Amino acid sequence: MINETKGKKMNHISTKTIAGLLLLGLSSLVSASPESDAKAFKKYFTDRFPDVPYNDYINGAYTIDKSGRENWEAIEEFPPYEPFIDEGRAMWEKPFKNGKTFKTACFPDGPAIKHKYPMWDKEKKMVMTLPLALNNCLKANGEKPMKYKKGPINNIMAYLAYEARGKKINVVIPKDEPGALAAYEEGKKFYFQRRGQLNFSCASCHMQNAGLKLRSEILSPALGHPSGFPVYRSKWGTVGTLHRRFTGCNKQVRAKAFKAHGPEYRNLEYFLTAMSNGLEWNGPSARK
Amino acid sequence: MKKFLLMGCSILIAASVGCTGNQASEEKAAMKTEAKKGVEKVAEKPKCTVEASHIVDADNARKRAASVGGEWRDTAKFIKQAHAAVKAGKCHKAEALAKKALMEGQLGYEQAMSQKELKMPGYFKF
Known part of the structure; x- marks a missing residue:
């Protein structure tokens, strides 16, 4: 009899323990x-x-x-990045071949726009980042897109980041x-x-x-x-x-x-x- | 008289030994050229065929890992190096590199699959 009660208790405890562990495990998976x-x-x-x-x-x-x-x-x-800001400003103001600029063609609220990114693009159904938006703008205006890691992208990004400082x-x-x-x-x-x-x-x-x-x-x-x-x-x-x-x-x-x-x-x-x-x-x- | 006979015999013996020595060196030279020819014949055959097939296996494992976003940094580099080793006829080196790349491909795939579901670490508490 004693053994049976003990066994039942043990079963009860182990079920509770397993349930608890499962809940713990699940909680770490729940988003x-x-x-x-x-x-x-x-x-x-x-x-x-x-x-x-x-x-x-x-x-x-x-x-x-x-x-x-x-x-x-x-x-x-x-700051070692200052010359990059200046280069970026020049890029921002330089007209494309079609006469438009980044501001007039794509970013009327610019140049302080960095704080708006990354954003969810409802039309494209994807996350839009600022470098991607800049390149999309260039392509749409018949310009060559920039490389994403090195080169001019850093100049314009430095300028746009500087303009959005404090936001x-x-x-x-x-x-x-x-x-x-x-x-x-x-x-x-x-x-x-x-x-x-x-x-x-x-x-x-x-x-x-x-x-x-x-x-x-x-x-x-x-x-x-x-x-x-x-x-x-x-x-x-x-x-x-x-x-x-x-x-x-x-x-x-x-x-x-x-x-x-x-x-x-x-x-x-x-x-x-x-x-x-x-x-x-x-x-x-x-x-x- | 005896002296003359002895001298004659010794000259004959020396001459015969010399002849046999020449014959042996000629035979050796002939064997060497034949051996050289044999080596050339082996070299003409395509080298590292087994190793080359192992490189293909390794590249397939790399592609499988890449398909789930689990490719490791150096796997493709090892495969490239293995191909170069095959070209240079360094079969052992090619085999070692292919083996390493294969293992990386398999482990990369397993790792990505084990991380498929988001598991929040214990230190990140809500």
Whole structure:
């Protein structure tokens, strides 16, 4: 009798335990809304670095790297990206062969338009990034599109980022557009997916190990990441775009990089920028 | 007289030994040329055929991984290097590279499949 009761109790406990474990497992698979994701994202970093003022996250690794910050502030006194801004301004104002300019042909609200991107394009049913929109404009006006990682794209992006400095990041995922939420979810999945020979995800470095050292470098927090782009990297010796950095990150974990402004990186930019909603745009910037 | 006979015999023996020595060296030379011809015959045959088929397998594994977004950075590079090794006749090198690329292709595919569903890490709490 005693054994039977014990057995029943054990069964009851084990059923409860299994149910609990299943619920725990399921909760980690259930997708949350973009708003609750952003809230959790913010909470993760504010809990991890309680002394860092929230608005400071726009400064990348220098948010948490004190000695690096001193050097960076010295660099910012004579910003290495300034000539790129000037070149970009000239590009913005230079008429196309048809006489139109970027402003008159495609971006009447410009040049301060960077804060509007990435956005969900209702007509094309895809995430639209600013470099892609610029190239679409060039193509529509009979001009040759720019390369996405190196060259003139960095000049015009530096200028447009400079013009949008101080504006708030506000990525909208329209609720009446199921494709927009799907793109956001794809970007989120990409962010947490492990890839490459090193089996790292974006989050492995920039969430789980943010603030720790990778060789001599302090890993930057993901919060506020897109704010400073395009960035002048001393390593590159020039200004580079966010998608060039995505490419570099993927290569560093020994994964094959995806195409700049292809669906994978566009969706990733959509998710990553949405996580920084409320922070300011602070590009262009300087980084190691 | 005896002395003359002994000298004559020794000369004959020396001559016969010398003849046999010449014959042996001629035979050796002939064997060497035949061996050379044999090597040339082997070289004429297509080299590293097995290794080349392994490279094809590796490339198929790479393509399979790429189809699910799981290709690794260096897989295509190894395949390219393996092709170059086959061309240079370095079959062992080609085989090693093909093997490495095949493994990367298979692991890349498995990794991508294991990450197909979004799994939020434990440290990301709502």
